Amino acid sequence: MNDMRLGDRAKQMDDTKIRARGVNVFYGDNHAIKDVDVDIADRMVTAFIGPSGCGKSTFLRCLNRMNDTISACKITGEIKIDDQNIYDSRVDPVQLRAKVGMVFQKPNPFPKSIYDNVAYGPRIHGLAKNRKEMDEIVERALRRGAIWNEVKDRLHAPATGLSGGQQQRICIARAVATEPEVLLMDEPCSALDPIATAQVEELIDELRQNFSVVIVTHSMQQAARVSQRTAFFHLGDLVEYGETGTIFTNPEDSRTESYISGRIG
Amino acid sequence: MNDMRLGDRAKQMDDTKIRARGVNVFYGDNHAIKDVDVDIADRMVTAFIGPSGCGKSTFLRCLNRMNDTISACKITGEIKIDDQNIYDSRVDPVQLRAKVGMVFQKPNPFPKSIYDNVAYGPRIHGLAKNRKEMDEIVERALRRGAIWNEVKDRLHAPATGLSGGQQQRICIARAVATEPEVLLMDEPCSALDPIATAQVEELIDELRQNFSVVIVTHSMQQAARVSQRTAFFHLGDLVEYGETGTIFTNPEDSRTESYISGRIG
Amino acid sequence: QSRDNVQIAGSSTVLPYASIVAEAFGENFDFPTPVVESGGSSAGLARFCEGVGENQIDIANASRPIREGEIETCAANGVDEIVEVRIGYDGIVFASQIDGPAFDAFVPAQWYAALAAEVPMDGEMVANDAANWNAINEELAAWGMTEADLPALPDAEILAFIPGTRHGTREVFEENVILQGCEDSGAMQAMMDMGMDEDATEEACMSIRTDGTSVDIDGDYTETLARIGSNPDGIGVFGLAFYENNTDTLKVATMSGVEPSTETIASGDYPVSRPLFFYVKAAHVGVIPGLQEFASFFVSDELAGTGGPLANYGLVPDPELAATQEKVANMTTMDQE
Amino acid sequence: MSTFWIVLVVLAVAALCFVLARRRALSAVDGDQRHLHSRPNYYGFSAALWAAGPALIVLALWLALQPLVVDRSVRPLVLEEDRNAALVMSDVTRLAGGIDRAIAMGGLTAQEARGLTADGLRDRLSDFGTALASEVSPGVLEAAQRYRTIEGRGALLRSILTIGLAVGLGAFALWRVAPGFRARTSVERAILGALIAAACVAIGTTIGIVLSLIFNTIKFFGLYPAADFLFGTTWAPSFGGGSSLGILPLLWGTLYISLIALLVAVPIGLLAAIYLSEYAHRTVRAWAKPMLEVLAGIPTIVYGLFALLTVGPLLMDVFGPGGALGVRWMGGGTSVMTAGLVMGIMLIPFVSSLSDDIINAVPQSMRDGSLGLGATQSETVKQVILPAALPGIVGAVLLAASRAIGETMIVVLGAGAAARLDLNPFEAMTTVTAKIVSQLTGDADFSSPEALVAFALGMTLFVITLILNVFALWIVRRYREQYE
Amino acid sequence: MTDIPEGGAHPQQDGPRRGSLFAENPRIKARNRAEKRFRAYGIAAISIAMAFLCVLLFSIVKNGLPAFTQTYIQVDVTLDQEVLDPDATGDPAVIAQKTTFSYAPLIQAALVDRLAQSGIETEVTPDRLARILSSGAAAQLRNHVLANPEVVGETVEFDLLASSRVDGYMKGRVTREALARDPNLDAAHLEIIDALKAEGSVERRFNLDFITGTDASDSRPEEAGLGASVLGSFYMMLVVLLLALPIGVAASIYLEEFAPENRFTDLIEVNISNLAAVPSIVFGILGLAAFIQFAHLPASAPLVGGLVLTLMTLPTIIISTRASLRAVPPSIRDAALGVGASKMQATMHHVLPLAMPGILTGTILGLAQALGETAPLLLIGMVGFIASEYPDSFTSGFTDPNSAMPAQIYEWAKRADPAYYERAWGGIIVLLAFLLLMNIVAVLLRRRFERRW
Numbered sequence A, B: 001m002n003d004m005r006l007g008d009r010a011k012q013m014d015d016t017k018i019r020a021r022g023v024n025v026f027y028g029d030n031h032a033i034k035d036v037d038v039d040i041a042d043r044m045v046t047a048f049i050g051p052s053g054c055g056k057s058t059f060l061r062c063l064n065r066m067n068d069t070i071s072a073c074k075i076t077g078e079i080k081i082d083d084q085n086i087y088d089s090r091v092d093p094v095q096l097r098a099k100v101g102m103v104f105q106k107p108n109p110f111p112k113s114i115y116d117n118v119a120y121g122p123r124i125h126g127l128a129k130n131r132k133e134m135d136e137i138v139e140r141a142l143r144r145g146a147i148w149n150e151v152k153d154r155l156h157a158p159a160t161g162l163s164g165g166q167q168q169r170i171c172i173a174r175a176v177a178t179e180p181e182v183l184l185m186d187e188p189c190s191a192l193d194p195i196a197t198a199q200v201e202e203l204i205d206e207l208r209q210n211f212s213v214v215i216v217t218h219s220m221q222q223a224a225r226v227s228q229r230t231a232f233f234h235l236g237d238l239v240e241y242g243e244t245g246t247i248f249t250n251p252e253d254s255r256t257e258s259y260i261s262g263r264i265g
Numbered sequence C: 001q002s003r004d005n006v007q008i009a010g011s012s013t014v015l016p017y018a019s020i021v022a023e024a025f026g027e028n029f030d031f032p033t034p035v036v037e038s039g040g041s042s043a044g045l046a047r048f049c050e051g052v053g054e055n056q057i058d059i060a061n062a063s064r065p066i067r068e069g070e071i072e073t074c075a076a077n078g079v080d081e082i083v084e085v086r087i088g089y090d091g092i093v094f095a096s097q098i099d100g101p102a103f104d105a106f107v108p109a110q111w112y113a114a115l116a117a118e119v120p121m122d123g124e125m126v127a128n129d130a131a132n133w134n135a136i137n138e139e140l141a142a143w144g145m146t147e148a149d150l151p152a153l154p155d156a157e158i159l160a161f162i163p164g165t166r167h168g169t170r171e172v173f174e175e176n177v178i179l180q181g182c183e184d185s186g187a188m189q190a191m192m193d194m195g196m197d198e199d200a201t202e203e204a205c206m207s208i209r210t211d212g213t214s215v216d217i218d219g220d221y222t223e224t225l226a227r228i229g230s231n232p233d234g235i236g237v238f239g240l241a242f243y244e245n246n247t248d249t250l251k252v253a254t255m256s257g258v259e260p261s262t263e264t265i266a267s268g269d270y271p272v273s274r275p276l277f278f279y280v281k282a283a284h285v286g287v288i289p290g291l292q293e294f295a296s297f298f299v300s301d302e303l304a305g306t307g308g309p310l311a312n313y314g315l316v317p318d319p320e321l322a323a324t325q326e327k328v329a330n331m332t333t334m335d336q337e
Numbered sequence D: 001m002s003t004f005w006i007v008l009v010v011l012a013v014a015a016l017c018f019v020l021a022r023r024r025a026l027s028a029v030d031g032d033q034r035h036l037h038s039r040p041n042y043y044g045f046s047a048a049l050w051a052a053g054p055a056l057i058v059l060a061l062w063l064a065l066q067p068l069v070v071d072r073s074v075r076p077l078v079l080e081e082d083r084n085a086a087l088v089m090s091d092v093t094r095l096a097g098g099i100d101r102a103i104a105m106g107g108l109t110a111q112e113a114r115g116l117t118a119d120g121l122r123d124r125l126s127d128f129g130t131a132l133a134s135e136v137s138p139g140v141l142e143a144a145q146r147y148r149t150i151e152g153r154g155a156l157l158r159s160i161l162t163i164g165l166a167v168g169l170g171a172f173a174l175w176r177v178a179p180g181f182r183a184r185t186s187v188e189r190a191i192l193g194a195l196i197a198a199a200c201v202a203i204g205t206t207i208g209i210v211l212s213l214i215f216n217t218i219k220f221f222g223l224y225p226a227a228d229f230l231f232g233t234t235w236a237p238s239f240g241g242g243s244s245l246g247i248l249p250l251l252w253g254t255l256y257i258s259l260i261a262l263l264v265a266v267p268i269g270l271l272a273a274i275y276l277s278e279y280a281h282r283t284v285r286a287w288a289k290p291m292l293e294v295l296a297g298i299p300t301i302v303y304g305l306f307a308l309l310t311v312g313p314l315l316m317d318v319f320g321p322g323g324a325l326g327v328r329w330m331g332g333g334t335s336v337m338t339a340g341l342v343m344g345i346m347l348i349p350f351v352s353s354l355s356d357d358i359i360n361a362v363p364q365s366m367r368d369g370s371l372g373l374g375a376t377q378s379e380t381v382k383q384v385i386l387p388a389a390l391p392g393i394v395g396a397v398l399l400a401a402s403r404a405i406g407e408t409m410i411v412v413l414g415a416g417a418a419a420r421l422d423l424n425p426f427e428a429m430t431t432v433t434a435k436i437v438s439q440l441t442g443d444a445d446f447s448s449p450e451a452l453v454a455f456a457l458g459m460t461l462f463v464i465t466l467i468l469n470v471f472a473l474w475i476v477r478r479y480r481e482q483y484e
Numbered sequence E: 001m002t003d004i005p006e007g008g009a010h011p012q013q014d015g016p017r018r019g020s021l022f023a024e025n026p027r028i029k030a031r032n033r034a035e036k037r038f039r040a041y042g043i044a045a046i047s048i049a050m051a052f053l054c055v056l057l058f059s060i061v062k063n064g065l066p067a068f069t070q071t072y073i074q075v076d077v078t079l080d081q082e083v084l085d086p087d088a089t090g091d092p093a094v095i096a097q098k099t100t101f102s103y104a105p106l107i108q109a110a111l112v113d114r115l116a117q118s119g120i121e122t123e124v125t126p127d128r129l130a131r132i133l134s135s136g137a138a139a140q141l142r143n144h145v146l147a148n149p150e151v152v153g154e155t156v157e158f159d160l161l162a163s164s165r166v167d168g169y170m171k172g173r174v175t176r177e178a179l180a181r182d183p184n185l186d187a188a189h190l191e192i193i194d195a196l197k198a199e200g201s202v203e204r205r206f207n208l209d210f211i212t213g214t215d216a217s218d219s220r221p222e223e224a225g226l227g228a229s230v231l232g233s234f235y236m237m238l239v240v241l242l243l244a245l246p247i248g249v250a251a252s253i254y255l256e257e258f259a260p261e262n263r264f265t266d267l268i269e270v271n272i273s274n275l276a277a278v279p280s281i282v283f284g285i286l287g288l289a290a291f292i293q294f295a296h297l298p299a300s301a302p303l304v305g306g307l308v309l310t311l312m313t314l315p316t317i318i319i320s321t322r323a324s325l326r327a328v329p330p331s332i333r334d335a336a337l338g339v340g341a342s343k344m345q346a347t348m349h350h351v352l353p354l355a356m357p358g359i360l361t362g363t364i365l366g367l368a369q370a371l372g373e374t375a376p377l378l379l380i381g382m383v384g385f386i387a388s389e390y391p392d393s394f395t396s397g398f399t400d401p402n403s404a405m406p407a408q409i410y411e412w413a414k415r416a417d418p419a420y421y422e423r424a425w426g427g428i429i430v431l432l433a434f435l436l437l438m439n440i441v442a443v444l445l446r447r448r449f450e451r452r453w
């Protein structure tokens, strides 16, 4: 399977979905992202790796302007999606976020029923014409989130009463339910067992057919498995960015190399 | 390193720290833990593995009566720590929890400074005589939590402004700061990079010298690396429990086997 | 910690007078200034009748005489020696906005015709539909009064602000104005002729329309004043003292040709007034320091007499003040009278 | 020793016990806190509680009971007096107090005080600021002397007992201090007891209210048929008797006015809260919120005048005869609408401030979750934040509703005094509360039904709101159970 | 893999979210319009509330500001020995026997002299001349003489308060026409005032006594001040704060954090929400019965007032405290319990601080309500003519008869003389200033405790 994916890579290098140039992020005095340039390709999976606290989540949140909600956070530089600067004043962050979906690092289900959690996005975007269509969308999303079997009997139970991993999958299902063009996933499998992880990776692979996916992960194996491109962050710097294969087998920067080789298991 | 640990195993099988018998847990109608018997040995690391939603967290929370806080949660059966039934009415859950520390699945730092987060436990338990001693305790705990270097310059910044992995390590530091006899860790490394993970595993190994540690993990490798005993849960049942080596190499139950072999990477 | 001041509670109508006296008492005597609470005649008497003792009030002010049932309750609680002191009269006047319609003179019959709920008409009781004051005289003429006896009324909608049913003034208004007017106008006779008995007649006479032409005021005269301020056609019922303090915004009407003033009321010429009282717990005299002195001071000529501060403020002095003074001096209780 | 000093001494003993117990606990483990069951301060607090708690309770009980005991032993002395015993007793206490004051001011020695005679005593004491209403009779003087003796003895005994208790129990608590002693548990148990006691204040208040209303209510129902009161549709009290005292028009008025007030306060308050917590800049919020709270602090009489002088005429200009709309819905400035609008304004901060706090407490991750799905801020607010904050908001609205039911002045001035069953919101109506006040402070005979009805009104309103609250609790429970 | 549906990709949606970020599709447009509308509602709500506040504050200030100034008339009064101390004893006790009535002629004589001196002609008869002065002038003189017995026989210059009508004239409230039918003052009096004013003996100046003074009777509005009742309110608020806040918070903590779910808890809960709906006057009935008649506490005392208001305020504080305790996420409690904190410690150390904003809001609202409440005070004897003296000491302030600001304002608003109406509004200004002062601590504290997590 892996091989097949590797085979795909070459032919899809062409079109850039997101182009970031000179992005700096500050939390007050804390310079969290330092002058990052990156091109994220369409119909590909890009993995962000790097030690904890290096700025992966921060950069990810820049891509759909979720950082707007943190008052201490200041961003400079330019991020273009489909050649449109998302920090342009004419851009409506709402529209942007509809296009660029996100799964957060800490599972944050709404204190509503499982069904309502998933149906929330489709509802506000008007994706379902009627109740039946909505049921279908919810079921499909939950299946894609690899959680349908576990919750199908209690769709109307509160999502906050689920286990950690279940909540995480609900959040994934919630994000894919709105069919975003770009999906940002911040450690989507951190609380998942191997089987569920495999299913989510399957999902990512499926999504890649049409969309672009950015995934933050601490698992080198996972990065190697699912991504075509990998970016390595270190202390706010984008140290190295390139084809996943190259990064893992033949890193240019010594920091990348030591991070990768310091890996365990 | 691993080998040395393997060598230790045999001679420490003797004393039991926690003895659970016929434990059942219900969330309302949901039977989350089904008649579980388990002995957790002193000075050893026990790993709980199993698919997401199988009841690992639930059972872990039984061990220090954190389930008391969920009103819907009902527990039957007997859990003894050092031969004292912790559900006995004479047992003070507070004292119990001081003895049995816990790291939660979702990082939950207090909305206070990093320092105060870690100092809180030692403060209420009176572990420090003076300010200086407290500083030492905090530093030591943060070092053990593998986060000292990252936060030493901003000890008085709010802990909620940290990255996900940093928060998780703060929570680990907070738990070890009180020097519990048993430490329950619910996926402590889920948001950590490999290096931090290694440091935490180091810590677990260190703790094992004196205390007993129970760890929930989704990483088979991690379970194999750090634990001496492993318990496999499935749909609320404790399917198999035994020496980690045996479980991973020679599982008795077919479910265990298929879970282990279904592993990826 | 024993109480050393006189404690008074009761009518808000009497309160201004009581507080003028209390203030002067505090200034001129070594005793502390008495505390005068308001809260209404009924509440004051209720507390008065709670019993005797240090934690009970000494004096109750009332804008009406104490009732039989209240005396009984008092007695049941051990308050059996009560001195009733009439301090004077409260004149009740009819006033309107100073630059409003020319409400200068009334007779009771006009008020009856304007405010009665139902009036006799061709041997039947019909709802009163009078809407304008200038139609009243015609109607009265139709009932047999000579129009020449009736003062002219302006062309203005009927809108009267009268005391609500909680006020003792309402009772006086109903009896001295409405009932009187009912009789004067011949309506009473007409009702009797219809075969109604005396009680029913009286009740019919005194029931006041509720269709918005007559507005009950449960608050104080300041509220009536405010109502008149925003309704130029309105006419309201006030106390004399209140009116005298607000001549800049109000003009008063004569009743049956008599202009209300302390003199005309004291002489009995002006028909609408009510007596004001305070009640002393005789048992407390000799126990509560200053009680006797206060009571005497209240009714002294210097205060309650003609030209005294109370009269200046609008109290109509009691023509029989001397008798009252003697009664207070001897603390003659009600059952000794 | 005066009560003040006793309390001070007891507190000092408690403080001492605190220090000693703390030290003792620490020294028992050679200064290593880790071997203590609880932190050293808890040992201190527990000893201090033992020292001060019972002593102060005993002191309070003593202070409450001593007057009764003294009264019982002095009263026989004054029974010969040809006056009401309660009054003579107050004469006695006043005289005793006067003598004490004279001694305190140096005008009398204790010796002299014992040998006082009744003659001229009134003048003598008046020099020391004690006014007596009449000359002192020997019987009263004797009683006063007895009173002073007993009081003095009582005070001495009281001091000894209280302080002794403090010292004794404090010592006991100190003796109990040992590393294994569960000091924290015992302190926390005491705190929990205090918390429960605090919660019981509500029950005490309810009992108090019922007791203070019930007797007069019963008396009222003895004079006026309960059925006519509860189901009567006219309210027309009259002094001459024959009043109709039906509560229905008043209840209707209460309901109607409260409803309009809530229709004003809830949307405005809630939207304001949402705007402040979700949209407004920090500084705007920091200023606007306390400003809105000023609305809750303006005395209700001002609102009443505002209704009477400004809002009423304004509404008349619109809905009255010859008004802007050309409708003749409104007859006078006072109406349900006038009072409701103004009351609504007063209630705005009750809804806005509380809701703002609750909305602000919804975790940020909820907002992130919704915004991350491409929801607009208003969608986030309406579909995620408000549902999450709902329990608190409901509390705020209920609080506002409660205040609306209990409000008086605005109704008196703004709604008129007429009790009426009518649907037109531009008609004058009145509420139960307004009538309670007016009947209670009116001129009617206080033992007549017209005055006593105030108590019955209070009681009925109390029972009705109680039923509504039980019902609300039941609904909330059901809803919650279904959800879980 | 089991969960992934067989059918492969979902039919591709060229749905609402495709396309340029700059071009808004109809649905987004509609949603953004809804967003704008919602925002506008919010602004409108705030504006409406603020507008009301401004109107109210404006009318309060406009009506009340004149109360802070007062007219004084300078007169030289000869303290005639013949009248005050005929036997020239110089004994204060003898002088004290002369009541204020003896001083009235002195004032009258002084005014006649004053007019003669300045050559002012008037048709006002000498006995009506003193009506330009407050009827308290005699008391002012007498107090001065009692304090300085040696001045008897001398001529002393006094700043005497003008009567309320004269004061009203100076403030433009009273006109000559209006006096035509006023028995208290004639237009001719005003001529005198104009003449004296020209000479500088009549002056309108800031009146501190309004803020610090005590109540006066109906016949001398010019003397009335709010001071004693400010003190009364202060004592009551002290009692309320010291009782209602701890009891309220304690009760809420118990109910929200510790109470088991049982009948007893339900009972308390229902009781509390029911008490919130009890009309304040009923609390007055309770206060009269429980504190005065049963517990024999003194009537008209701020202590009793404070107790009654405490009971009245409790539900407000409890309801808001509970709501904000409930809003603290359970993970915080878990975190504290997990390191071995007791439930009590978790509550006190973590939950309570996080709930603080709501608690403070409840306190602000509760105290504001308590500060402005009159009805219950009516029944426990704090409304009327009460606060004519200051308490002697700090502790006696709790038990000495006193009124409270709202009660005093309510009382003034009812009095007949329009000068009292002005004072009522002035009193409201003082009350609001008091409220702001009281709230400022709470508001600042609340701002400190506010945080999002």
Ligand SMILES: Nc1ncnc2c1ncn2[C@@H]1O[C@H](COP(=O)(O)OP(=O)(O)OP(=O)(O)O)[C@@H](O)[C@H]1O
Pocket (backbone or CB within 6 Å): A160, A161, A162, A163, A164, A165, A166, A191, B027, B030, B032, B051, B052, B053, B054, B055, B056, B057, B058, B059, B070, B072, B105
């Ligand atoms: N608070 C709760 N209320 C109701 N049901 C719950 C609650 N918490 C957990 N459950 C249910 O109990 C079961 C076991 O949950 P638990 O959290 O123990 O799983 P877990 O093994 O820790 O899974 P994960 O690896 O995903 O964390 C799940 O089915 C879950 O939905």
Ligand SMILES: Nc1ncnc2c1ncn2[C@@H]1O[C@H](COP(=O)(O)OP(=O)(O)OP(=O)(O)O)[C@@H](O)[C@H]1O
Pocket (backbone or CB within 6 Å): A027, A030, A032, A051, A052, A053, A054, A055, A056, A057, A058, A059, A070, A072, A105, B160, B161, B162, B163, B164, B165, B166, B191
């Ligand atoms: N809200 C915030 N306020 C202040 N500083 C923050 C905030 N969020 C993150 N930071 C800081 O910014 C840096 C980058 O954080 P970020 O969350 O992007 O890390 P990360 O790479 O996602 O780490 P992890 O793998 O642990 O999630 C860290 O140093 C962190 O402490």
Ligand SMILES: [Mg+2]
Pocket (backbone or CB within 6 Å): A056, A057, A058, A105, A186, B163, B164, B165
């Ligand atoms: Mg992160």
Ligand SMILES: [Mg+2]
Pocket (backbone or CB within 6 Å): A163, A164, A165, B056, B057, B058, B105, B186
């Ligand atoms: Mg779990």
Ligand SMILES: O=P([O-])([O-])[O-]
Pocket (backbone or CB within 6 Å): C010, C011, C012, C013, C014, C039, C040, C041, C042, C062, C063, C166, C167, C168, D441, D442, D443
């Ligand atoms: O207060 P009153 O009893 O006089 O109406």
